Amino acid sequence: MKIFCTLLRRELAAFFCSLTGYIIIAAVTLLSSYGFVVLLTSLGTSPFTATVTEMFYSTFFFWLILLLATPVITMRLFALEKASGTFETLMTTPVGDLQVVAAKFSAAIIFYVVTWLPMLACLFIVRHFTNQSGALDAGTVGGMYLGIFLTGGLFLSLGCFASAISPSQMVAAMVSFVLGVSLFSLGYLAKSIPVTAQWQTQVLSCFSLFDQMNDFARGVVDTRTVVFYVSATFFFLFLTLRVVESRRWK
Amino acid sequence: MGGLKFLFAVAGFFRLDWRQIFLRVRDAMIEVSNLTKRYAGCTAVDGISFTVARGEIVGLLGPNGAGKSTTMRILSTFMPASSGTVRVAGFDVFHESVEVRRRIGFMPENNPLYPEMRVREYLKFRARLKGLGWRRSRERVDTVMEQCGLTDVQRRIIGQLSKGYKQRVGLADALVHEPDLIILDEPTIGLDPNQIRSVRQLIKSLAGKHTVLISTHILPEAEMMCNRMLIMYDGKVLAADTPDNLQRLMAGSSHIVVEIAADANELREVWAQLPGVEQFDVSAADGEFQRCVLTPHDGYDLRPMIFLLAREHGWILRELTRSRHSLEDIYVQVTKPNEEEGE
Numbered sequence: 001m002k003i004f005c006t007l008l009r010r011e012l013a014a015f016f017c018s019l020t021g022y023i024i025i026a027a028v029t030l031l032s033s034y035g036f037v038v039l040l041t042s043l044g045t046s047p048f049t050a051t052v053t054e055m056f057y058s059t060f061f062f063w064l065i066l067l068l069a070t071p072v073i074t075m076r077l078f079a080l081e082k083a084s085g086t087f088e089t090l091m092t093t094p095v096g097d098l099q100v101v102a103a104k105f106s107a108a109i110i111f112y113v114v115t116w117l118p119m120l121a122c123l124f125i126v127r128h129f130t131n132q133s134g135a136l137d138a139g140t141v142g143g144m145y146l147g148i149f150l151t152g153g154l155f156l157s158l159g160c161f162a163s164a165i166s167p168s169q170m171v172a173a174m175v176s177f178v179l180g181v182s183l184f185s186l187g188y189l190a191k192s193i194p195v196t197a198q199w200q201t202q203v204l205s206c207f208s209l210f211d212q213m214n215d216f217a218r219g220v221v222d223t224r225t226v227v228f229y230v231s232a233t234f235f236f237l238f239l240t241l242r243v244v245e246s247r248r249w250k
Numbered sequence: 251m252g253g254l255k256f257l258f259a260v261a262g263f264f265r266l267d268w269r270q271i272f273l274r275v276r277d278a279m280i281e282v283s284n285l286t287k288r289y290a291g292c293t294a295v296d297g298i299s300f301t302v303a304r305g306e307i308v309g310l311l312g313p314n315g316a317g318k319s320t321t322m323r324i325l326s327t328f329m330p331a332s333s334g335t336v337r338v339a340g341f342d343v344f345h346e347s348v349e350v351r352r353r354i355g356f357m358p359e360n361n362p363l364y365p366e367m368r369v370r371e372y373l374k375f376r377a378r379l380k381g382l383g384w385r386r387s388r389e390r391v392d393t394v395m396e397q398c399g400l401t402d403v404q405r406r407i408i409g410q411l412s413k414g415y416k417q418r419v420g421l422a423d424a425l426v427h428e429p430d431l432i433i434l435d436e437p438t439i440g441l442d443p444n445q446i447r448s449v450r451q452l453i454k455s456l457a458g459k460h461t462v463l464i465s466t467h468i469l470p471e472a473e474m475m476c477n478r479m480l481i482m483y484d485g486k487v488l489a490a491d492t493p494d495n496l497q498r499l500m501a502g503s504s505h506i507v508v509e510i511a512a513d514a515n516e517l518r519e520v521w522a523q524l525p526g527v528e529q530f531d532v533s534a535a536d537g538e539f540q541r542c543v544l545t546p547h548d549g550y551d552l553r554p555m556i557f558l559l560a561r562e563h564g565w566i567l568r569e570l571t572r573s574r575h576s577l578e579d580i581y582v583q584v585t586k587p588n589e590e591e592g593e
Contacts, residue, residue: 006378010364018366085362089423092326092358093379094351248330248347 004099011107014076021111024072028065029118035061036122062213066155067180073112074159075173077104078244079166097244105160105237112152116145140219147216150229151209155180157236164243184209278337279304279431279461280325285334287320294320296485297334302478304430305458309472310465312482318465319359321482322435325463326356339430352381355424359435361417365409369400372408373422380427387426394422398452414445421452431461438471450475506552508542509535509569510560517542520559526550539568 015021038061081087090100123141155176162176163169187208205211212225280302287295295317302308310318323329324336327347335342341349364372370391377387395401398418403411408419417437424432437453438446453475456462466472472479473493481489489496510517514532517540521530529545546552553570560567 003379003381006375010367010375014364014366085358085360086364088323088326088328088358089356089362089376090379092328092351092354092356093376094348094381095379096348247328248344 003095004103007095007099007103008107011077011104012110015073015107015111020072020076024069024111025115025118028069028115031061031065032116032119033122036119040126063184063210066151067177067184069115070112070152070155070159070180071162071173071176073108073115074156074163074176075166075169076163077108077160078163078240079169079172083168091247097241101160101237101241101244105157105240108156108160109149109153112156113145113149116148116152137219140217143216143219143221146221147213150216150226150233151213153233154183154229154236157233157240158183161236161240161243164240183207187211278302279306279339280463281335281337282321282325283335285321285324285336286332287317287324287329288332293485295324295331298482298485298487299334300480300487300490302461302463304461306478307453307457307462307464307476309476309479310463310482311467311469311472311479312465313467316482317485318482319435322356322433322463322465323358326354326358326433327351328356352427353430355427355429355432357420357424357432357434357437359439361420363408363416363419363423366407368405368407369411369415369419370395370404372419373400373426376423377426382427390426390428394425397425398422399448414441417441417445417449421449425456425460429460431463432456434462434464436465436467438466438468446471505573506544506546506556507569507571507573508544508556508567509539510542511538511566511568512540512563514540520563524552524555524559526552526555539566 078087081090091097120141158179159172159176162179163172166172166175186204187210189204189207206224206228212222212228215222215225278301280300282301283299284297285295285299286293286297298317298321310321312318320329324331325338325343327343327350330344337343338350339353341353343350367375373391373394374387377390378384382390395404398421400415400418400422403415406415408416411419417440421434421437424434434453438449441449450471453462453464457477464472464475476493478490478492479496480487514534517532518530521527521532521542521544526547527544528547531543533541535541544552544556551572553572556570557567559565
């Protein structure tokens with residue numbers, strides 16, 4: 001645990017004491033705020049029934065951020081250490097492979113959640129100007145952040161895995177971007193195959209991240225979805241762990 | 251018999267480590283036997299065996315690609331061996347890797363560091379990773395910074411330090427948890443002569459307290475720092491002895507260089523008659539001088555005789571030197587036959 005905390009602190013410092021970290025935060029804030037502005041202008045012209053958070057997810061900005069920011073956050077984790085050789089110094093200290101993977105993933109997800117915090121300001125602006133408490137209640141905002149956390153976790157663990165198998169940062173970013181986009185597109189496959197294919201539709205609809213995120217944004221927390229995200233995250237973290245261990249396979 | 255059984259039972263109960271007790275007696279820090287490492291398509295290390303005793307400073311010498319770094323990586327548990335066993339302080343590097351890692355300080359080739367961290371912060375981080383407590387790590391970091399001359403730059407960012415300082419940071423990191431065994435892969439590469447000297451002094455000062463394994467391809471360096479040298483070539487250990495013994499081994503074939511102003515044929519005649527000369531070679535130097543290279547029998551000193559001869563014949567003697575075989579020659583000799591075989 002002591003070693004985990006030491007590693008976590010270093011990883012967080014690497015995010016927050018570097019320019020890249022702040023560039024990511026700025027870019028995410030810019031995209032999310034721009035999405036918000038677009039949303040508000042469209043709201044100003046026509047009446048709407050859905051909640052503000054739900055409207056936000058129906059724009060492509062959220063997915064753009066998710067698909068672009070997570071590879072950039074995770075690309076550094078393993079690939080940079082391997083490229084610069086510090087992986088060797090790290091792994092020859094008495095640290096466990098699990099501790100390393102867990103610390104790196106935790107740092108990434110903490111950083112990821114921090115990048116989303118500025119968006120809260122947008123929501124407060126809405127609340128201030130609508131005078132309607134129903135427009136934005138704690139439940140929907142909580143659900144939305146839970147959704148952000150879970151989808152982020154899945155994409156970050158995907159990124160960790162990509163970073164662990166790649167020799168350089170750029171390759172890691174590309175691999176995790178491709179993996180992320182494929183995962184995202186799986187949900188759309190369900191809509192394009194004929195309805196007669198019963199179980200295929202069912203399987204593929206598990207991967208329809210878009211619909212699931214809409215639920216979260218409405219404040220609906222479906223246990224099936226939560227279980228899906230958590231187990232997929234752990235699956236990719238397990239793969240990452242195996243990749244890290246693989247250097248010691250004979 | 252019953253007594254012995256009882257003793258084992260007691261030892262088992264208290265989880266006494268017999269290997270550790272046994273090793274205290276044998277005092278071997280590193281035991282490598284039949285170590286082989288194969289990469290896809292090539293064998294980097296080919297069935298080498300050696301032992302290193304506690305407190306020794308051992309140099310691992312060899313040209314690039316001889317398998318030094320691979321051996322060190324296996325010793326430091328970073329990669330597994332293809333076959334053979336390696337024990338550090340009595341623990342197997344593959345099966346008890348955490349125990350081994352607690353006891354070693356490893357500085358890999360090119361000395362990788364985190365460039366964005368500050369010196370003190372980095373050493374503190376490394377000390378904590380190696381399991382030192384909060385207070386203990388602070389003490390140790392102060393000690394090693396003083397030992398390695400880093401106290402002045404402790405607040406500087408590592409990425410902005412000069413190469414010499416970076417190297418010292420790497421060394422300080424290897425020392426910070428007072429490991430039994432320190433493994434340094436080319437610790438003086440890319441340093442200027444003054445920095446090399448200070449690094450060497452630092453390594454020499456570690457003798458006795460720590461066991462040190464250094465790899466290098468610079469011979470004088472190994473000659474100065476090490477108690478014992480292992481010469482590696484093409485994945486094999488070709489020679490293993492103290493620098494002095496290695497030199498003595500080669501002393502028989504040392505030679506004497508003479509430059510004399512005389513007729514070449516006359517000189518050849520004289521050398522052929524001189525007792526104790528095994529082989530000679532006369533070639534023209536500048537002007538009227540002839541350059542003669544004489545190989546004496548068994549390290550026999552020909553120099554007084556040559557001086558007398560020169561005086562007798564009234565020759566002008568410009569140079570008279572005995573070239574002691576440096577380790578460089580030994581190195582070339584040891585590694586050369588294999589090179590020819592390879593071709």
